[in-house]
Amino acid sequence: MIASMVATLKRGEELSFHWTLEQLHQRTEIELGQLCGDRLPMTIEAKDTMELESLTKWVQDLSGILHVDIVFASFETPLAGE
Amino acid sequence: MAGPLQPQSEDKSHASEARRNFLKSSAMAAATAVASGSSTWSLPVLRASELADEVKWNKAPCRFCGTGCHVQVGVRDGKVVAVAGDRNAEVNKGLLCVKGYHVGGALYGEDRLKTPLLRRGDKYVAISWDEAIGIIADRIALAPNQFAMYGSGQWTIPEGYAALKFMKGGLGSNHIDPNARLCMSSAVTGFLATYGVDEPAGCYDDLDKCDVLIMWGNNPAEMHPVLFSRVVDRRSRGEKVLLIDIGTRRTRTTTHCNHYLEMKGHGDLAIANGIAHLLLAKKTYSEEFVSSFCNFKAPDDVNPNLHGKSISFDEYREHLKPYTPEYVEELSGVPAEKIRLLADLFGNPELRITSLWCMGMNQHTRGTAINSLVHGVHLLSGHFGRPGDAPTSLTGQPSACGTVREVGTLSHTLPGGRLVATPEHRQQTEEIWKLPPGKINPVPGFHTVQMWESFCTPKAEGGVIDTIWVQVTNPGQTLPNLNKLFNKKEGMAEKFLIVSDVYPTATTRLADLILPSAMWVEKNGMFGNSERRTQQWFKMVEPPGEARDDCWQTIAVAHKLFEKGFAGMKDRDGRFLFEILDQQSKPIPIWNWMNYYDTNVDEHLFEEYRLFTRLKHKDLAPYTEYVKARGLRWPVVHVNGQWIETRHRFAQGLDPYVSNGKRIQFYHSSTKDDRAQIWFHPWVPPAELPDHEYPLMMCTGRVLEHWHSGSMTRRIPELSRAMPTAYVEMNAADAVESGIRNGDHVVVESRRGSMEIQAMIEGRGKPPKGTVFVPFFDETKMVNNLTLDAVDPFSKQPDYKKSAVRIRKV
Numbered sequence: 040m041i042a043s044m045v046a047t048l049k050r051g052e053e054l055s056f057h058w059t060l061e062q063l064h065q066r067t068e069i070e071l072g073q074l075c076g077d078r079l080p081m082t083i084e085a086k087d088t089m090e091l092e093s094l095t096k097w098v099q100d101l102s103g104i105l106h107v108d109i110v111f112a113s114f115e116t117p118l119a120g121e
Numbered sequence: 122m123a124g125p126l127q128p129q130s131e132d133k134s135h136a137s138e139a140r141r142n143f144l145k146s147s148a149m150a151a152a153t154a155v156a157s158g159s160s161t162w163s164l165p166v167l168r169a170s171e172l173a174d175e176v177k178w179n180k181a182p183c184r185f186c187g188t189g190c191h192v193q194v195g196v197r198d199g200k201v202v203a204v205a206g207d208r209n210a211e212v213n214k215g216l217l218c219v220k221g222y223h224v225g226g227a228l229y230g231e232d233r234l235k236t237p238l239l240r241r242g243d244k245y246v247a248i249s250w251d252e253a254i255g256i257i258a259d260r261i262a263l264a265p266n267q268f269a270m271y272g273s274g275q276w277t278i279p280e281g282y283a284a285l286k287f288m289k290g291g292l293g294s295n296h297i298d299p300n301a302r303l304c305m306s307s308a309v310t311g312f313l314a315t316y317g318v319d320e321p322a323g324c325y326d327d328l329d330k331c332d333v334l335i336m337w338g339n340n341p342a343e344m345h346p347v348l349f350s351r352v353v354d355r356r357s358r359g360e361k362v363l364l365i366d367i368g369t370r371r372t373r374t375t376t377h378c379n380h381y382l383e384m385k386g387h388g389d390l391a392i393a394n395g396i397a398h399l400l401l402a403k404k405t406y407s408e409e410f411v412s413s414f415c416n417f418k419a420p421d422d423v424n425p426n427l428h429g430k431s432i433s434f435d436e437y438r439e440h441l442k443p444y445t446p447e448y449v450e451e452l453s454g455v456p457a458e459k460i461r462l463l464a465d466l467f468g469n470p471e472l473r474i475t476s477l478w479c480m481g482m483n484q485h486t487r488g489t490a491i492n493s494l495v496h497g498v499h500l501l502s503g504h505f506g507r508p509g510d511a512p513t514s515l516t517g518q519p520s521a522c523g524t525v526r527e528v529g530t531l532s533h534t535l536p537g538g539r540l541v542a543t544p545e546h547r548q549q550t551e552e553i554w555k556l557p558p559g560k561i562n563p564v565p566g567f568h569t570v571q572m573w574e575s576f577c578t579p580k581a582e583g584g585v586i587d588t589i590w591v592q593v594t595n596p597g598q599t600l601p602n603l604n605k606l607f608n609k610k611e612g613m614a615e616k617f618l619i620v621s622d623v624y625p626t627a628t629t630r631l632a633d634l635i636l637p638s639a640m641w642v643e644k645n646g647m648f649g650n651s652e653r654r655t656q657q658w659f660k661m662v663e664p665p666g667e668a669r670d671d672c673w674q675t676i677a678v679a680h681k682l683f684e685k686g687f688a689g690m691k692d693r694d695g696r697f698l699f700e701i702l703d704q705q706s707k708p709i710p711i712w713n714w715m716n717y718y719d720t721n722v723d724e725h726l727f728e729e730y731r732l733f734t735r736l737k738h739k740d741l742a743p744y745t746e747y748v749k750a751r752g753l754r755w756p757v758v759h760v761n762g763q764w765i766e767t768r769h770r771f772a773q774g775l776d777p778y779v780s781n782g783k784r785i786q787f788y789h790s791s792t793k794d795d796r797a798q799i800w801f802h803p804w805v806p807p808a809e810l811p812d813h814e815y816p817l818m819m820c821t822g823r824v825l826e827h828w829h830s831g832s833m834t835r836r837i838p839e840l841s842r843a844m845p846t847a848y849v850e851m852n853a854a855d856a857v858e859s860g861i862r863n864g865d866h867v868v869v870e871s872r873r874g875s876m877e878i879q880a881m882i883e884g885r886g887k888p889p890k891g892t893v894f895v896p897f898f899d900e901t902k903m904v905n906n907l908t909l910d911a912v913d914p915f916s917k918q919p920d921y922k923k924s925a926v927r928i929r930k931v
Contacts (some may be wrong), residue, residue, distance in 0.1 A: 041141065045156045070145065072153050075842075080152030082145050110432035112220065113152040 042091055043082045043111040059103030068094060089115075117118075117119050140322045141376065144531075151219045154826065156844040180207055180751065181658035182648050183221045184641040185828040187274070187516030188212060188220055188345050189650025191751045194642055196661050201225040201642065210751040212654070218346040220828055223837045227641065228662070230624055230836030234637035235666025245588035245635065246789060250667065250677075250714065253636060259680035260588050260617060265292045265689070267513065267587040273300035273594035274518030274525050277646035278655070279726040280533055280672040281524035283593065287679050290554045291689045291698050293543055293567030296586065298532045300594040301518060301525035302569040303601075306916035307365070307483040308514040311492020314418070314427050314915075315500075316797050318538060318737060318789035322770040323475070323511030324652035324754055328352050330509030331475035333363045333466050335681045337389055337495060338481015338922075342373040343825040345479075353377060364465070365453070366888065367392065367480070369720045369922070370894055371887035380459065383889055386923040388453030390487060390804040393494035394451030395460040396467055397801075398441045400501055401925035405468025407503025411799070414785045415500050418798040420490075427489070427915050428791050430798070440801040461628055466486055467502040473509030474499070479517060482820065484921045488913040490802035499801040506772040506785050516651045517829070523649015523656075527739060528730065532572075533565035537733030541565055553732050555692040567916040570910055573600055576616060577619050592671045593638070595830040596829070597628035598900055601919040602910035604874050607631070621671055626832045627900050638671050639664035645723040647747065650714050653739075653754045653767075657747035659837065672726075673920040680712035698826055701725045737789065738778045807923040808911035811891065815871060815925035817855065818892045820874050821904050822922075824885075847899035848881040849928065854880045859928060867929040869895065871924050874906030877931060893926065 042057035048056055063069055072080035080100070081098075099107045176195040183190045192211030195203030198778040204225045208215035237253040238245035262270045268287050272281060276299070288297040312319045317373040328334065328351045341349040355362050366378040367389065374379045384392065400406040417437040432440075446457035466472060476499065481492045496512050503762045504510045516522055529536045539546035547561040567575060567586065573596065578584025600606045609633050610616055620632040647657045664670075676699045683690035683697050690698050701709050701720055710716045724744040734741045740756040742764040747753065753766040758777045767773040770786055779786040787797045811818050826844035827834040834840045849869055851861065861867055863882045868875055878895065888894050895904040909924045 041148050043152035052434050070149070072149050072156065075153070075156040078156035078158040080149060082148045082152065084141075084145075104442040108155070110155050111148040 040085045040087060041082060042085070042109060043080065044095065044098070045108050045110055046079045046081060046098055047106050048077045048079060049103050049110075055103040060102045061065055062101055063098070064069050066094075069098075080110075122614070125215055136712070141357070142163040143342075143350060144447060147218070147350070150825065150843070151222055154223065154839040176203060176244070179659065179661055181642050181661075182519060182650070182656040182752070183217070184224050184227060184519060184833070186345065187518055187521055187651045188347055189519065189648065189652070189654055189656060189752060190217055190347050192217060192221060192224060194225065194661055195781045199662055201662055205753065212650070212652075212752070213347045216347050219826060219843070220834060221347070222331070223643075223839050226837035226839065227833040228643065230833075232624055232836075233665050233668065234622060234624060234635060235636045235668055236637060237667070237753070238635040239635045241838075242433065246368075250669070252635075253634060254674075254677045254681050256634060257590065257619060259683060261292065261678070262682060262685055262687055264587065266294055267295035267585055268292065268294065269567065269576070269586045269589045271298060271300070271569070271572065271596060272530055273589045273592075274304065274521030275300075275593040276518065276524045276671070277723070278311055278520060278523045278649060278730070279645075279647060279674070279723040280526055280592070281520070281530045282726050282730045283672050283675045285528060285530050285536065286554060286698065287675050289535065289561055290550070290556055291539070291679055293560055293562050293689055295532050295562050295564065297530060297566060297571060298400035298572055299525045299530050300599060301521045302531065302595065302917060302920060303484070303599060303603050304480065304517045304920075305483050305484060305514065305526075306531070306918040307488025307492055307913050308516075310427055310489040310913070310916040311496060311514075314429070314489060314493050314798060314800065316771070316787050317791040319523060320474060320653055321651070322505070322510065323508070323513045324654075324844045325351070325836055326768055327475040327511045327513055329355065329511050330473055330637055331362065332472045332509065333365065333474045334479045335365045335367065335474065335476045336374060336378075337367050337476060338369065338596060339478050339515070340368070340372040340374045340822070340886055341477065341515070342377060344517070344823055346825065348401035348515070348663055349374065349377075358750070363466075368831045369478065370889065372501060373885065374826075375400050380462065382455045382459050386803065386820075387485070387487065387805045388455060389482060389486065389491050390494065390802065391449045391452035392460060392463070393453060393491065394804065395446055395453075396464045396498050396800070397501055398444040399446065399461065399464030399467055401438050401441060403464070403468060405462070406465070406501045407470065410503035410505070410711065410785075414787065414796055415799050416792050416796045417801070418796070419801045420548040424721075425914060432801070434605050436797065437801050440482070457568045459780035466499070467498055467504060467799040468888050470503060472504075474504045475505060475509060476512045476635045477504060477515060479515040481688040482915075483514070484776055485792075485911055485917060485918075486808045486911050487805060488804065488918050491799075491802070493800040494802055496797070500702045500797055500799050501602070501783065508769060511769070514651070517823075519650070519846075522651060522653065527649055527696050527711045527734070532568050535561070535732050535733075536730055537735075537739060538737035539733065548857060549736060550733075553729065554698070555694065557693045560689075569600070570606065570917060573606040576604060577613070579613065580615055587615060588619065590621070590623045591628055592674075595622070595626045595628050597626060597630060598830040598903065599897065599905060601908040601921060602873050603903060608906075622675055622832075623668070624832050624836060626830070627903070630633040636674060637666060637668040638674070643668070644670045644672075645721065647723060647727060650752065655741055655747055655750035655755065657744065660790065669714055670917055672716065672722060673714060675713070676722075677712045677714075697710060719825055754840060793853045808920060809909050809925045811925045815927045816891070817928060819869070819871070819907065819926040820892065820894045821897050821908060822890070822894065824896045825894070825897060829898070831900065835898065835900070846879070847896050847902040847904070848879045849886070850881050850884055850886045850888050850894040851928070852888050852892065853882050854890050854908075855893075856880065859930065861930050867928050869907060869926050869928050871907035871909075873909070876904065876906060878902050882930075893928065
């Protein structure tokens with residue numbers, strides 16, 4: 040399962056910002072895209088929905104993250120509106 | 122799997138890796154587009170669980186390309202707030218491309234047109250709809266034969282049908298043509314010349330069944346990514362699918378292919394002949410298929426016509442003799458061993474081969490020829506009539522098939538595959554439309570290039586068209602050779618341009634009257650996609666301001682003419698041409714906007730149009746069936762109380778119109794013998810070749826993030842930020858020779874015009890030395906000022922892929 044999301048980073052917290060990026064870099068399941076302002080695109084590879092949710096929650100809980108929006112999910116994934 | 126597939130070792134892990142990479146790059150593109158955009162538009166896949174109680178979801182086909190993906194549209198408080206892939210849709214199974222995820226944003230650009238505008242000198246003044254409709258009706262009444270309508274494959278089926286009936290039935294004029302003339306008319310003539318009837322025999326299911334997929338000048342990884350993912354996905358499941366890219370530059374598609382055959386422009390003509398040459402030389406063609414189901418044809422040089430002249434098998438073989446692999450290599454640039462590879466694949470009856478193409482073969486001054494030749498290779502080798510064994514064209518516009526090819530909004534056609542030049546077809550049409558006999562003009566009208574050339578020529582010099590009404594397209598950006606075919610209109614007071622659109626565009630720039638239109642889910646609609654699938658959706662939100670449906674606009678003008686006593690707008694009983702009666706048999710005043718949605722006008726128009734579809738075995742089901750379905754592929758026949766679609770045509774057991782006992786039956790054969798035509802066409806060079814003065818060959822096209830002229834996608838912040846502007850892709854060696862570095866501003870010039878643009882070297886696409894590529898989506902970089910307006914002799918489609926240019930650093 041492959042999904043992508045945009046994490047919005049907290050502004051004005053330099054230490055937390057770098058620590059958050061470092062944490063994200065260390066997860067092999069996560070690939071980071073190019074930072075656009077305070078928005079960071081990334082892809083996540085997970086073996087199932089539960090793992091995807093768990094990883095998403097982990098990202099969401101990082102101290103430098105304001106919020107996370109899911110953008111894309113491979114079509115094996117249940118999508119909104121069904 | 123046997124034969125040539127074996128050396129291409131693609132184990133499951135390698136295929137899974139490719140699939141994974143494809144999905145990851147799509148996922149990252151979507152996320153990057155969102156991250157790059159503003160926060161004013163909601164993200165494409167929202168937290169649906171949080172919104173479930175507040176958001177009302179309904180189905181619609183995507184507004185953009187011809188793939189026909191279905192989306193679920195989420196509406197809250199009268200606004201589209203979310204879009205998701207529709208998992209119940211066979212076409213896309215829930216997947217969308219980056220454009221599809223953002224399709225809802227196309228409704229909410231800041232500069233939507235909201236009121237009719239009339240040019241007064243250098244300014245526009247807001248006028249009422251009544252005034253606008255009156256102005257159009259007056260101009261038509263004054264000189265109906267000098268009026269033309271220009272639409273596109275973005276017309277919904279009912280919109281196109283209404284426009285066609287208005288012009289051909291009401292005005293008795295055939296001066297109506299669509300933008301699709303510029304996109305797929307060579308595919309039409311290719312199908313007609315080969316099978317006697319338009320549109321693919323196969324469907325997208327072929328992508329799930331083929332062993333070999335050959336892409337002829339096609340880049341589906343960017344242009345039809347959802348379809349391409351079906352093949353990439355099969356590989357990830359361990360299936361063996363050989364992908365071959367025959368193209369003029371390396372693209373994202375190339376990276377997934379087992380073979381890349383880099384050809385020169387028009388090399389495809391030589392390649393197809395080379396394959397046929399080897400099939401005959403090695404006796405690996407299907408003698409049984411050919412002797413049972415095919416004839417042979419060649420161009421009639423004395424009396425050039427679409428159906429050419431019959432030739433014998435021996436004459437066909439003689440024509441092909443020169444096309445040895447080595448000669449084909451000389452003409453096309455593709456190594457001889459690769460021609461042998463293709464011929465070996467086609468010569469293997471165990472394989473299932475699908476050919477895929479779109480603009481590369483269609484925008485071609487020998488478009489009819491190359492389309493016919495590719496069909497011919499399939500027929501000659503017997504790779505036809507089984508799922509996965511099919512030549513299949515794709516379209517670029519969402520209803521190029523449904524509205525243009527099936528409804529017949531071309532200057533020479535009538536609904537249901539009827540032709541204006543055929544007396545029987547005119548009579549059938551007059552009967553269904555209840556017109557007096559002889560009402561329909563037997564002379565085809567102006568095709569697109571003729572229409573705009575006439576419009577841009579002073580009347581005193583023979584430019585008879587003085588008024589054009591443009592709906593749902595942007596010719597001021599997409600016509601070729603714009604300085605000749607569009608820009609000359611500027612300052613010509615005797616010419617009057619009416620444009621119905623959603624946003625200001627390059628076309629509205631020269632408009633005399635601008636009408637604000639409703640779009641996509643702001644109105645009811647129906648589209649027909651590339652695989653003969655007819656789709657339906659309902660209006661979900663109100664259009665902004667005074668924007669109104671294009672179909673209503675047409676009917677309102679028709680009724681204004683009717684009120685003025687214009688005879689053409691009455692049927693033979695004196696009734697309004699578009700009359701719809703209520704249950705008390707009283708006319709519903711659908712020409713009044715406030716009453717337009719008192720009934721479902723789409724349904725009434727569609728049910729009338731359906732009568733035509735049975736005349737050429739393109740049967741459509743009742744409107745209500747499409748309400749329930751995510752589209753149905755025609756012919757849709759009624760069997761045991763059910764409406765059954767057709768996935769594959771002309772093969773027994775798959776097509777309901779094939780007679781019992783006939784394995785294959787081309788029941789619309791132009792030779793009236795149930796046989797298809799295998800054509801020989803010679804290789805000829807492109808209409809313009811690079812020379813000392815203009816040494817580079819320029820190709821134009823699209824990019825993943827933008828659709829068509831970008832008038833919608835450039836207003837979606839996420840897509841605009843992801844791909845903000847057009848560029849010229851250059852080969853590194855050419856750049857070095859010209860002293861150009863990546864990102865430099867350069868001037869690209871042809872014999873017809875010039876533009877300044879940024880250079881991109883070794884970027885997403887990689888053109889070979891001597892060639893460049895420029896996408897056409899960017900209104901600020903008008904590449905069509907440079908393109909050639911030479912057309913195919915039969916389809917009248919221009920070639921946007923081969924214009925000689927030169928480049929210099931600014």
